[in-house]
Amino acid sequence: MTTKTADTLIEIWLLDDDDIVRSTTAQWLRLSGYDVREFQDGQTLLEQFSAGLPCIIVSDIRMSPIDGLTLMHECLKLEKDLPILLITGHGDVDTAVNALRDGAFDFLEKPFNPNRLTQTVEKAIHLRKMQYQQANQSLYLGELHGLEQTIIGQDDQMIRVRHQIQTFAGMDTHVIVYGKTGCGKELVAKALHDCSPRSKQPFVAINCAAIPSDLFESELFGHEAGAFTGASKQRVGKLEHASGGTLFLDEIESMPLPMQIKLLRVLQENQLERIGSNNTIEIDLRVVAAAKNDLQTLEDFRQDLFFRLNVSQIHLPDLRHRGADIPLLFEHFGRLAAEERGGNFKPLSPIDHETLTLYGWPGNVRELRNVALRYALEPNTSVAKILAGYQAQDDVDTLSPLPLSVKVQEFERSLIESSIRLQKGNIQAVLGHLQLPRRTLNQKMQKYGLNRADYLE
Template identity: 35%
Template sequence: MKSSQFLVVESDASRAESVVSALAFLGYRPVLANRLQPAELAESWRGVYVGTVEDETELEGHLATVSRGGKSLPMLVAADSPLATSLIADDARSNNVELIDMPLRYERLSEALRALQSRMEPVHASRRFVGQSGPMQRVNGLIRQVAPFDSSVLVLGESGSGKELVARTIHDCSPRRDKPFVAINCGAIPAELLESELFGHEKGAFTGAINTRKGRFEMAEGGTLFLDEIGDMSLPMQVKLLRVLQERVFERVGGNRPQRCDVRIIAATHRDLESAIERGSFREDLFYRLSVFPLEMPPLRQRLEDLPALIAEFNQRLVQRGLSSVRFTPSAMGALCRHAWPGNVRELSNLVERMAILMPHGEVRAADLPEKYRGALPVEEVSGAALIAMMEAEPEVVESFGYAGEGDPSVLPQGGLDLKDHLAGIEIGLIRQALNSANGVVAHAAKLLRVQRTTLVEKLRKYGLSETVQAG
C-alpha cells in the first residue's frame, strides 16, 4: 500500500493539532516535523504543510531530511505564514504550492490537496476522463478538435462537474503540453489581491510586498493559464485582463516595465455570463474574447451510466492514497441513480471517500448510504416470518419501505432483482424501525422483532449498526 505520510511543519501547537486532525480525517498520516522518527525518513511522502514558521533555514532542514527532497514535494502553505511570499516566489517551488486560509475549512483543504495531486501526478489525457456516455463522448470529441490550436476556450458547467479537468486535458493534448499548466480561482482571491496574483508585483509595491514576485501569467509562460470562476471577477479587474488578452502585454503591480506573455487562456464558470452581461456585472467584450470556443460540461445527472466507471476510478485513487476501496451493491447503485447530484462528480467523489472511511473494504447497501442518498429504500436477509409480516403490513408501513405505487412487493420485477441484497435491505429496515421504537435499546428492540437479544446483536455487527445502539 502506498504511503500517505504528510509532513507538518508548524510551531503553533493548537494550529498543528488542527492541521493534523484535518489531514488524518482525509486519509493521510500526518507527522509533526519536531516528532519525526529516523525510521520514518525512508518512507515516501505525499506532501508538506508549512504554517507559522519564522526561520526558512529551519524549514529547509526539515525538508532535507525527507526522502523525496524539499524541492519536489507538494506544499500546502498557510496564507498568513511568514514564509508564504518567499515560497511562492521561488521558481523551483511555485507550481507545487497551494495557499490555504486559516482557520482550516474542509472544502478548501480538499480542493487544495486535489489540485496539488493533479499537478504532481499528471495522468495521460486518454485516461483522464472517465465514462463512455453520449454526453462525455461529445465532450471528448470537442476537446480533440480544439486542443491543437491556441484558441481561447470557455468551459461552462455546474460546480463540481469537472471543468478544471477539461482544461487540463486540453493542455495535455496540445503542443503546449511540456510547458506549465497554471490554475487560479478568480472567485477565491479578494479583488484587491487578484491583480498581484495574476501579474505579480515588485518589491515594496504595497504593504507586505517584501520581495518581488512573479504572477500567474509569468508562471504559465509558454503554457496554459486556467482562469477558474471567471464570472466572479470584479469589473475593474475585467478591464485589466481584457487589455492583456488583446495586447499580450502586462506590467507587475508597482512596476512600469511592460512584459510580453505567451500563454493560452482557458476560462471556466458556473454562472450564466450572458445574463451577467445584461445585468452589467460582466463585460461583453471580455466574454467574446474568452468564448472563442465554448464547451459545456454535462452535469452528472445527465450521464448516470458513467456512475460505475467513476466509482471505480475514485476507488483506485483512494487506494493510491492508502485508504480502502468500497463496493456498492445493486440496491445502493439504484439509490445513487435516483439522486439528483447537485454537487456533480465532486459530490460523488466525496461520497465514495466517506463510505471508504466508514466501511473500509465493505459492501455498501442502500440502507448504509447517508439519508439524503437513500431515496425509497428496498429493505434487508430477514426470516420468512418477518418477510410475510412485512408483506401483510398496513399500506403506510409498506410505503415507508419504498413499495408504494410499485405493485405487489411479492411479485418479481420485470428486470429481476438481487434476492440476497433485497432481503438484507428488508431486514435492515425492520431492525432500524425496531431500534427507533425502542429508543436504541437492543433488548427492547429484540422483543419487538421476536428474536433473541444475542441474535439481534450479531445482526447489528453484521450490518455495521452496533455503534448506534445502547446496551440493554
C-alpha cells in the first residue's frame, strides 16, 4: 500500500454470481466513471487479492460455494481495513448489520437505488485513498533524514524552503525569514545555522518584542560593572556572545528605533562597545532576522538596516496553504507525543481528516502541534472537539472558524459518545437511548472512530 498515493486510481472489484445483476451493476458503475473488475465467484477473487491492492470490494452475500460473509472475513484477514460493501436481500439485513460490526464498510439492500450505490462506492473509494495517504505519511516520517527531519513537508513550497536553506547556509550572508506567527521561523533560522560552517559556534535567539525598551541596549551590548544602577558585575551581551556564530532576531520589526541605529553600526563595523566601556570589541556575526511583514514597507523600520540585512530572503507559507502537509505534520507531532508515553498514535477517522483540511489554522504549525498533542494524549477525543475547545477559550485569534458541517458532525459525535459512555458500551441500551436503527449507529460509530470496547467497564 505504501507505494500508492491519494491520486491512485481505485478499482471496484464487483462479485455476484448472477450474471445479469453483475453485468447491469458493472455497467452503471462504469457509466458513472469507475473502473470495474467483475468476478463470478469468490474463489477467483480470493486468488487474485492481496493486501494493499488499489481496490474496494462490492459483493453479494448469498453465493456458493463461498458466500459474501466468508469472502469478507478472508479478505479482512489479509487487510483489516479494506473497504467492503455488501449487497443483501431483505432476509439478510440482520446478517449484514452484524457484518458492519465485523468490519464491513456498509451494505445495500436489494433492490437498491443506483445513485445510492454510487454515493456509497464514492465514500469507500475516498476512505481507500485516505488509507494510502496515511500509509505514505507513515513511510515518509519513518525515512526522514538530514534537513527533512527538521523542516518536515512534502509540499512544493517546503521543498523550495529546504533548497534555500541548503543554498544560503554556505553563503555566510545575512538572511531575512518572513512568515506569520507559528510558521517555524526560528526552526528555519536554526537550520541555517546548523547547516553552515558556523554550526559549532553559538546560536543565540532574541525575541525583540519580548525585551523592554529600557533593557534592550544592555541585553544586546552587555555592560561593565557599575555602568548603571544595578549593574553590579560585568555582563556579556547577546551580540558578543553570538560572535562566530549566528544571531537570530525574531520579530525584528519590534526593535526600538535607537537600537536599530546601534545595530546597523555594529553590522557595518563588526565591532561594539559594552555599556560603560570605551574598549572596542571585534565581533563576527551572521544575522538571521525574522518578521511577519515586509520590512521595507514599515514606517518604523530603518531602510538602511533593511538593506544591510536583506541579502537573502526565505518566505514561509501559511499552514493552510500547504495542503497534504497538514495531516502529515499532525501525525508527526501526534506520534512523538504517543511514543513519549509508550503508546501508539491512533489513526485519524474520516471526519477528523476532513476537519484538519477544512480548518484554517490561524496559529499555523504551532497551533497544529498543540492540537496533535492533545489528540495523542486524550483518549476518545476528536480534532473538531479539541479545536472547538480552543475557540471557546479564545486561546487563538481565530481567523478561520470551524465550518458549520464540522460543528454539526462534532455535535452528533459528542451525543453518540456520551450515550455509549453512559450505557457503558451496551449497544442495545444506546440504540434505545438515541432511538437509532442498529445499522445507522454502526455507520456513525465507524465514521467518528468510536469503538465500543473503549467504554466497557
